[in-house]
Amino acid sequence: MPVVFVAASQLPTPFGVFTMHGFLEEATGKEHVALTFGDVAGDEPVLGRLHSECLTGDALFSLRCDCGFQLEAALRAIASEGRGVLLYLRQEGRGIGLLNKIRAYELQDGGADTVEANERLGFGADQRDYAICRPMLEHLGIRKLKLMTNNPRKVNALGDMGISVATRVPLQIDHNPHNKKYLATKAGKLGHLLGSLHQGEVEDPRDA
Numbered sequence: 001m002p003v004v005f006v007a008a009s010q011l012p013t014p015f016g017v018f019t020m021h022g023f024l025e026e027a028t029g030k031e032h033v034a035l036t037f038g039d040v041a042g043d044e045p046v047l048g049r050l051h052s053e054c055l056t057g058d059a060l061f062s063l064r065c066d067c068g069f070q071l072e073a074a075l076r077a078i079a080s081e082g083r084g085v086l087l088y089l090r091q092e093g094r095g096i097g098l099l100n101k102i103r104a105y106e107l108q109d110g111g112a113d114t115v116e117a118n119e120r121l122g123f124g125a126d127q128r129d130y131a132i133c134r135p136m137l138e139h140l141g142i143r144k145l146k147l148m149t150n151n152p153r154k155v156n157a158l159g160d161m162g163i164s165v166a167t168r169v170p171l172q173i174d175h176n177p178h179n180k181k182y183l184a185t186k187a188g189k190l191g192h193l194l195g196s197l198h199q200g201e202v203e204d205p206r207d208a
């Protein structure tokens with residue numbers, strides 16, 4: 001999976017000054033970003049997050065999902081640790097793209113859950129491919145991660161490509177009336193480790 005490094009710059013944020021590294025995925029033309037804080041190269045495990053793009057949650061304040069809250073929590077945690085990395089991966093809508101995600105939301109407005117909506121549109125529940133992470137992490141000299149995620153598939157995908165996950169750090173966000181069913185479906189159907197907060201709520205039609 002050819003991903004080439006293009007340029008790096010400073011990125012000041014409310015949480016601290018990160019370094020932003022830009023990468024081009026040549027096969028698709030997608031532009032990915034890594035934000036690093038401190039000195040991340042070497043064998044000591046690095047606090048890290050693989051964050052899949054969610055325009056609605058990350059930039060438009062959507063309460064339908066937990067993405068924007070997780071993004072902020074991850075950047076805060078990295079800055080407070082003084083060392084870490086966030087890969088911002090352009091895999092909008094779990095890989096189906098923004099317009100298809102809006103189609104999926106339309107079906108969810110009609111009662112489908114997040115998995116059923118993808119499947120009705122002819123997609124898999126989760127179409128993401130994490131292969132681009134390896135060359136990005138290699139470029140940054142990162143071999144081991146303390147990975148902030150509730151998604152065991154990310155842990156397994158990294159392990160399969162030779163990136164060791166020393167520990168999984170849960171990144172749980174409180175639910176609200178708009179994302180309660182979504183989070184319950186993630187726990188019930190997609191295998192996310194969300195603890196007792198969201199389990200057992202997947203069938204409750206009042207949350208649609």
Ligand SMILES: Nc1nc2c(ncn2[C@@H]2O[C@H](COP(=O)(O)OP(=O)(O)OP(=O)(O)O)[C@@H](O)[C@H]2O)c(=O)[nH]1
Nearest residue numbers: 052053054065091092093094101104114149150151
């Ligand atoms: N197709 C689809 N994609 C969604 C929906 N809600 C959020 N997404 C996308 O899902 C991705 C985030 O996936 P999540 O399942 O929230 O989280 P994760 O990255 O797998 O796991 P964590 O590391 O625990 O956050 C982003 O690309 C979002 O755009 C939805 O209802 N349908």
Ligand SMILES: [Zn+2]
Nearest residue numbers: 054057065067
């Ligand atoms: Zn989201």
